[in-house]
Amino acid sequence: MLATIVQKFGGTSVGDVTKIKRAAEKVKAAMEAGNKVVTVVSAMGKSTDALVGLAQDISEHPDKREMDMLLSTGEQVTMSLMVMALKEIGIDAVSFTGWQAGIKTEPIHQNARIMGIETDRVQSALDENKAVIVAGFQGMTESGEITTLGRGGSDTTAVALAAALKAESCSIFTDVTGVYTCDPRTAKKARQLHSISYDEMLELANLGAGVLHPRAVEFAKNYNVPLIVRSSMVDKEGTIVEEEASMEQNLAVRGLAFEGAVTKITIEHLPNNFNTMSNVFSALAESGIDVDIIIQQMTGKNEMNISFSIHTHELTEALSILEKNKEELGYEHIRHEDNLAKVSIVGSGMVSNPGVAANMFTVLSEQEVSIKMVSTSEIKVSVVIPEVDMVKSVEALHTAFDLDVREEAKVTS
Template sequence: MGLIVQKFGGTSVGSPEKIMNAANRAAEESQKGNSVVVVVSAMGKTTDHLVSLAAEITQKPSKREMDMLLSTGEQVTISLLTMALQAKGYDAVSYTGWQAGISTEHVHGNARISGIDTEKIEKRLSEGKIVVVAGFQGFADGSEITTLGRGGSDTTAVALAAALKADKCDIYTDVTGVYTTDPRFVKGARKLEGISYDEMLELANLGAGVLHPRAVEFAKNYGVPLEVRSSTEAERGTLIEEETDMEQNLIVRGIAFEDQVSKVTVCGLQNGLMALSTIFKTLASHGINVDIIIQSTADAQIASLSFSVKTGEVEETVHVLETYKVELGFERIEFENGLAKVSIVGSGMVSNPGVAAEMFHVLAKEQIEVKMVSTSEIKVSTVVGHADMVKAVEALHDAFELSEQPAGVLGAN
């Protein structure tokens, strides 16, 4: 007996049939005697449809009106899911973000949750109701509808779990858990039983795509145990919680990768150290996200600077930099498309300094050229040619023995 928060993403509620399926999941937990709060996203392609409607009206919709528009998506899902639960004989009630008491800062399009008044939800739970809450949305200043931006429904679920002191937050999705790497590309990819918040954070940030980094960070800060699991398969998923002994013997926990990466090099920088901050401030003010940054100094005055961006943003990056060429003070810009980023992640790295070296060794053996490198305490990222991406992931997956079930937890399922 406990309190469970369940979250179903867009693909898990993409049709009336899938909504019925999500209702079954909630009903199962209720049957076990648990109190259940369900958080849902908009149905499948709904958000895309609404965005394209707005695009037919104007290319620059105001963020407030976009929030007004997009927040209807989850409202449709909560009502349908609640109807499904009621049709199955369960007492259930739906709440939008504002009805559920989810306050946010007064920012449109990307608001952060500032507090949750849980009184109403707790009252409904104590009456034995399943409470269905719209993810992704909240309210500010008493009555303004706001949205939380990308990964917003994950964040709603975790924040509600934290505020309600839930025993667990289950993230239902279209995969069965968090894998050592993407199983669509690497045959030996294995589902992890457990992973720490920090590792999940690196994997989430690195494009594993199962769970939004904001939600993981929130869960870490409030100690909410998460489980990523399939909305259609019955099997256990992957538990995300504070560092445990589970699979501790694994130095590398997973391998993330993404393509559509480009490398931009600014050559002949004249302003030395100042250039660094000026260039990235300029790019940031134009909304361009820079990932890996490498500075190589030829002599004290003339240096060059490389960084990676998404390939889709190369053109604007070059345009912005050329516009400010005089102020920034450089000779020329070079760029290389068709690259990919491959990263190994694992909290065991902190105490194993040889991991990066082992990674480079594996890549060298496969004759894969490493074009950029970036490291943190629990990850090493490399930029390689797109053609080498899957080969690199497979070789690393083998070398770090990720396909094998760790001895310590064999049979734990």
């Protein structure tokens, strides 16, 4: 029996007809190497931006259901072109939208999670030795509504399909050659990793490293699907994400992530009730607002402040939800501070290396960077700082934690 593999091509890897043809050649090669191949595709390059632009010309806050209707066309265009490209090079192929591929999601628009996959249709196409091309990023609810999975959701589609089909691996073809210690576009000395554990990758993904969607990594971890991050342009070994990262380096910090466009919101003088935290964050969660770091601070016997960070683009909605619930929540007023960034260090070696957080703060203080918020876990430390200081902080931390590329390992791409 042939092994089934899943591969995913992101927007830049299918950005034009030439790139779609190149991706088709990779699918062909994978089939000729003796695999059954399921390929998940994103929308072509900037096509999603073009659709979003149309919507914004009509409405400042376009309806979420209709945004899903609109944006889900992007992958549908790519998948049909990909099949045409495969047929041109002699490979029988068939495309499926999210709903045709049996991808069932929860009934939430723009940020739905996959609840399950009915693989019958994909499986029977594989049984007929067809290359199967699936539209990433989208699914359908029980009641037949089209949903999308939110940013980077095509990765999740790919991993979920790999899990459901019990695939041997899931390759994520992208515009970088693998996972780096830090985003190489910013940190010039960033080094590519041969392997990384799910947990480390999860922290890096969650922290905005941007190579993989965090849900995709979580899915891969839960179903133990080996993930391979590799370049769609260069034929080069990628980075494998799997349970046990190889012991290539016993570093406390394996990688560094950062993201801009962070806003800190502070709700002042809230009553100190048992349900205060729950009320605040349930209200936000119901609207799908993605809250990151949360800090609670007592300001009196029966009063507290809550601060939390969100993506700046969700600020308007977050404020309007809090405003609407002002009476119920019982707070006095809200402040917010934007133009912030989050910088994080990640590594599973951290747990056995005390003082890593302290080192981080020292490096930042030497750079005269003011720290607005801190959050820690077993394998990461995150700080929220002014966005203007983001790049210099990243570079200083990358060097301080010994992540800079070594001469002998220098990437020549």
